[in-house]
Amino acid sequence: MTTRRNFLAGAATAAGSIALGLRTVAAAAVPDATPRATTSGAEGLDLSVQPGRVFKRRSDRNALRTDNWLFNLVLLSASDDKPMLDSLVVRCLSGGEVRRTTIWPAAVVGSANLLAAAPMPAKEGGWMVAAFRIADAVPADLAVDRVDCELHCRTADGAQHFTKSVPLQAYAQKTRLVFPFEGRGMISQGGAWNDGHRNRSGMFAVDAIGLADLYAAMHAQGDESSAAAGWGRPIIAPAAGTIVVARNDRPDQPVLGVSDPKFFVAEFPNGGDPGNHVVIDHGNGEFSLLCHMQHGSVKVAEGQRVEQGQEIGLLGSSGDSSSPHVHHQLQDGPHWTSADALPHEYANGPKGQHDRGVFFNAVR
Ligand SMILES: [Zn+2]
Structure with a gap:
């Protein structure tokens, strides 16, 4: 999915599930022992974080050993008055000690890799009056396990100060996954650190095209989708489980290189439409979402049990x-619009970071 455009919609969705006024909301909303963000702030304004759990990923790109993470800070307000943003301070901590501090002053607090949002229509939890994308890559040796964010702004009531403490976690994948197709392919879009998939449930998603035996991308001339080498390749279940979502009625995009909104479903007019897609519940809190399958080709139904490698x-x-x-992603719930992304690796096919441009041969 081209999910960058979806960020605001996703953030607004998250905002809708969060109540206001709340120094205690994080504790109240968390029934399990998983560490989650804690917050403090002024009456009528709340700084929330998306996703619910933030996982770090190790990278060795460019021979630099770094830990990477990404989350969104969303400032919700009981009114649509947009506060003046003064600064954002981001502290990376390890064992409670500050290891690195980044200060975003007023001049840039609404730019750079921070996304300043215009006031959004009111949702249940209030108005989203600002949103910031915190994407970081720091030396792994710093062993960062927490990020504290401090937002300074001004409202009609005067200077306001919000803090958000975000635990960083490593994720232990439970399901052994095989790549969702066999044979040669190439990652065409990686996760949030690879210029793609920055939305809540898709931060670790993989897009892959199928390639011919000699790694050619096309098997015919022309600009029809059917000229692509991967067109029609069987999509298989990455692991066993129960089908909880199956959609099969969406038309294919007819022209290569064009994602035409006129073929999107009405719910996602601005992009992010998964098309014909399937969600498999692996039975352990992990779910696979597989998207963009050919119109009419989905051969599984909701409630059906599938085995690893079974054609879907x-x-x-x-x-x-x-x-x-x-498009394949591992997520912690059945619905991609509300689930959190889970980092994942495959037992075959592409290894490591699933970076754009990586060639692979998935053999089972
Ligand atoms: Zn995708």
Whole structure:
């Protein structure tokens, strides 16, 4: 999915589930022992974090050993008055000690890799009056396990100060996954650190195209989706489980290189439409979402049990897709609009960070 455009919608969705006024909301909302963000702030304004759990990922790109993470800070207000933003201070901590501090002054607090949002329509939890994307890559040796954010702003009531403490976690994947197709392919879009998939449930998502035996991307001339080498390749279940979502009625994008909004479902007019898609409940709190399959090709139904490697549909280009590809993500719930992303690796096929441009051969 081309999910960057979805960030605001996703943030607004998250905002809708969060009550206001709340020094205690984090504790009240967390029934399990998983560490989650804690917050403090002024009456009528609340700084929330998305996703609910923030996982760090190790990277060795460019021979630099770093830990990477990304989350969104969302400032909710009981009114649509947008506060003046003065500064944002981001502290990386390890064992309670500050290891690195970044200060975003007023001049840039609404720019750079921070996303300043215009007032959004009111949701249940209030108005989203500002949002910031905190994306970081720090030396792994710093062993950062927490990020404290401090937002300074001014409202009609005077200077306001909000803090948010975000635990960083490593995730232990439970499900052994195989790549969702067999044979040669290439990652066409990686996770949030690879210029793609920055939305809540898709931060670790993979898009991959299928390639011919000699790694060619096309098997015919022309600009029809069917000219792509991966068109029609069987999409298989990455692991066993129960089908909890199955959609099969969406048309394919007809022209290579074009994700035409006129083929999107009405719910996602601005992008992010998964097209014909399937969600598999792996039975352990992990769910696989597989998107963009060919119109009419999905051969599983909700409630059905599937085994690892079982064919579930054909590689296509339905929904928000500019070329035939499969989108796969691991998430912690059945619905991609409300689930959190889970880092994942495959037992075969692409290794490591799933970076854009990586070639692989998935053999089972
Ligand atoms: Zn995608």
